[in-house]
Amino acid sequence: MIFTTLKYLVFFVLVFLAYYIVPRKLQWLVLLVASTYFYLCASVKYVIFVLMASFITYFGALILNQLEQKQRTYLQKNKENLSKEAKKIYKTKVEKKKKIVITLTVLGTLSMLLVMKYTGFVLENISAIANIFGFNFKAPVWNLILPLGISFYTFMSLGYAIDVYRGEYPAERNFLKYFLFVSYFPHILQGPMDKYNDLSKDLFEGKKFDYNQAVQGIYRIVIGVLKKMLVADKLAPIVGTVTTNLDQYFGINIFIAIVFYAIQLYADFSGYMDIAIGCSKILGIRIAENFDAPYFSKSIAEYWRRWHISLGAWFRDYVYYPILRGNLASKIRKYWKDKNKYLSNNLPTVFALVILWILIGFWHGSTWGYILYGMYHGGIIILSTLLAPVYDKFYEKFPKLVQTKLYGAFQILRTFCLVLGGYFLFCIGDLKPAIQMFTNMFKNNFDGIKILANVSQDSLVSIAIGTVVLLIFDILTIHKIDIYQKFRKIPFFLRWPIYCFGMFAVIMLASGTVQEFLYFQF
Numbered sequence: 001m002i003f004t005t006l007k008y009l010v011f012f013v014l015v016f017l018a019y020y021i022v023p024r025k026l027q028w029l030v031l032l033v034a035s036t037y038f039y040l041c042a043s044v045k046y047v048i049f050v051l052m053a054s055f056i057t058y059f060g061a062l063i064l065n066q067l068e069q070k071q072r073t074y075l076q077k078n079k080e081n082l083s084k085e086a087k088k089i090y091k092t093k094v095e096k097k098k099k100i101v102i103t104l105t106v107l108g109t110l111s112m113l114l115v116m117k118y119t120g121f122v123l124e125n126i127s128a129i130a131n132i133f134g135f136n137f138k139a140p141v142w143n144l145i146l147p148l149g150i151s152f153y154t155f156m157s158l159g160y161a162i163d164v165y166r167g168e169y170p171a172e173r174n175f176l177k178y179f180l181f182v183s184y185f186p187h188i189l190q191g192p193m194d195k196y197n198d199l200s201k202d203l204f205e206g207k208k209f210d211y212n213q214a215v216q217g218i219y220r221i222v223i224g225v226l227k228k229m230l231v232a233d234k235l236a237p238i239v240g241t242v243t244t245n246l247d248q249y250f251g252i253n254i255f256i257a258i259v260f261y262a263i264q265l266y267a268d269f270s271g272y273m274d275i276a277i278g279c280s281k282i283l284g285i286r287i288a289e290n291f292d293a294p295y296f297s298k299s300i301a302e303y304w305r306r307w308h309i310s311l312g313a314w315f316r317d318y319v320y321y322p323i324l325r326g327n328l329a330s331k332i333r334k335y336w337k338d339k340n341k342y343l344s345n346n347l348p349t350v351f352a353l354v355i356l357w358i359l360i361g362f363w364h365g366s367t368w369g370y371i372l373y374g375m376y377h378g379g380i381i382i383l384s385t386l387l388a389p390v391y392d393k394f395y396e397k398f399p400k401l402v403q404t405k406l407y408g409a410f411q412i413l414r415t416f417c418l419v420l421g422g423y424f425l426f427c428i429g430d431l432k433p434a435i436q437m438f439t440n441m442f443k444n445n446f447d448g449i450k451i452l453a454n455v456s457q458d459s460l461v462s463i464a465i466g467t468v469v470l471l472i473f474d475i476l477t478i479h480k481i482d483i484y485q486k487f488r489k490i491p492f493f494l495r496w497p498i499y500c501f502g503m504f505a506v507i508m509l510a511s512g513t514v515q516e517f518l519y520f521q522f
Helices: 006-021 023-041 044-077 086-133 148-168 176-185 197-203 211-245 251-283 300-306 307-326 327-337 341-364 368-386 389-395 405-426 429-439 457-479 485-486 492-510
Strands: none
Touching: 006 176, 006 341, 023 148, 023 197, 044 086, 044 148, 044 176, 086 148, 148 176, 148 197, 176 197, 176 405, 176 429, 176 457, 197 211, 211 251, 211 457, 211 485, 251 405, 251 429, 251 457, 300 405, 307 327, 307 341, 307 457, 327 341, 341 368, 368 389, 368 405, 429 492
16 A cells, blocks of 8 residues: 555545544554554565564563563572672573573564575575586576565564663563554554654554644645655656666766656655654654755765664664674774774774675665665775774865865765765666666767657656755755744645645545555565
C-alpha cells in the first residue's frame, strides 16, 4: 500500500477515526491492527519475517533482562558475604552469559536478512572465483523476493536488543506492544529507524486529539505527496530512460540525468518521510526526522549527518563506536602510541571507518556497485580525516577567506559534486553499467540535449517548480526558519482555502498512476 495512493488515504482516514473513537488505553491496539493489515497488504508471506525478527529480539531481550535482574538480586542478598574478588568473578560469569545471548540474538536476526538479501550475491562471487581457478561451478539461480522493509525493521529490532544488553532500558514484557514498535506502519517500509525508548512512550500512551498537531501533520503530508508526485515521479521516467539505454546517451545528457537522479532520490525519500511524520503527528506520535537539507552540506561527513540521519546514527552507535572502542582498535592505538602519535590517533579511526562504510554500502544492496558506493564515501571521509592537520593549517593561514560566503558556497558545490559522483554507482547498483554511464559523460559532448526530447512541457514545468520549492524549503531549513509557523500567521480565511486546495491536489494526484518509493528496494 503506497502512501501516495487513494487506497492509503482511505486506510489512514479509517485508522484516524478508529484511533480517536476507542478509549485511549486501547489506541495502541488500533495501531497494532492497522500496522499488521498495512504490511499484510504487501504480502502475507512477508509478515512471517517481521514476526521472526520480533520473536528473536523480544525473547533475547527478555533473557538479558532476567540475567541482569538475577545478578542484581544475588548481589543484593549476598553483599555482606561476598568479597570483591567473588563479586567480580560472578559478574564476569553473568557477562559471559549475556554476551552469548546477545550474540545468538544478533546472529539469529541477521541470518534472515543475510539469507534473503545476500545469498545470491555470495553464490555468484563463489562461482566467479571458482571459474577463475579452473573449477566448473555454476551458481544456482537465487530469485527469492526480498520482503519489503526487511533492512529497516531488522536493524530497528537489533538496536532494541543491543540497547537492552547495554542496560539502557528494561525489556518490554508485552510482545504485542513490542511488535507494534517493530511494525508501526509509517516507518516499517523505509524508516526512520527509531529507537525503542524514543518511540515507545508515544506509541503506548493514550492520546487526545490535538488540532494544531493535526494541522501540522496535514501540512507535512501535503508537502510529502507533492515532492513525490510532482517531482520524483516526473523525473523517474527521464532518469530511467537514460539508465536503461546507456548506449544512446552521452555527454551533457548523462550529467543532466545524474543531477535529475539526485533531485528525484531526495524528493522521493524525503517525501516519504514527510508523509510518515505527518501521519504520525495527526495520531499524536513523534518519529525522528531523517533529513536536514543534505545538499547544503559542506563536507561528505556533514552530508551523512544530514542524509538518512537515522541510518547514520544506527551505524554510529552500534558499529563505529564499538569498533573504535574495541580490543583491536585499542591494540593498534597502543602499538603506535610511542612510535608515531599521528598514526596512533588516526589508524584506529581509519580501521573503524573502513568497516563502517563497507557495511553501509552492503546494507544498501547485494552488488559490488553498492559496496563500492559505501567505500567511495568512506574513502573521502577517511582522506578528510587524515588531512585534518593540513586543513587546520589552511584555516589558520586564511581565516578571513574561510569565513566568506563565497568559500562556503564553494564547499557546498564541491560536496554536491562528490555526492553526484557516488550516484553513478548508486542509481544503477551494478558496477559495469555505472562505469559505462560515467565514461559516457565524457564522450560525444556535442551530441546535443536528447534527454528532454520526449518530455512534455507540463512535466518540465512541474519539475522546475517542484525543484525550486525544494530549494527554498532547504534554504529556510538552513536558516532555521519554520515555514509552517510563518504560514500559520496568514489569516484563517486565506489559510484554510490553501489547505483545502492542497488536500484536493493530494486526492487528485493519489488517484493517478504512481511509482513505488525508491528505498523500497533496500
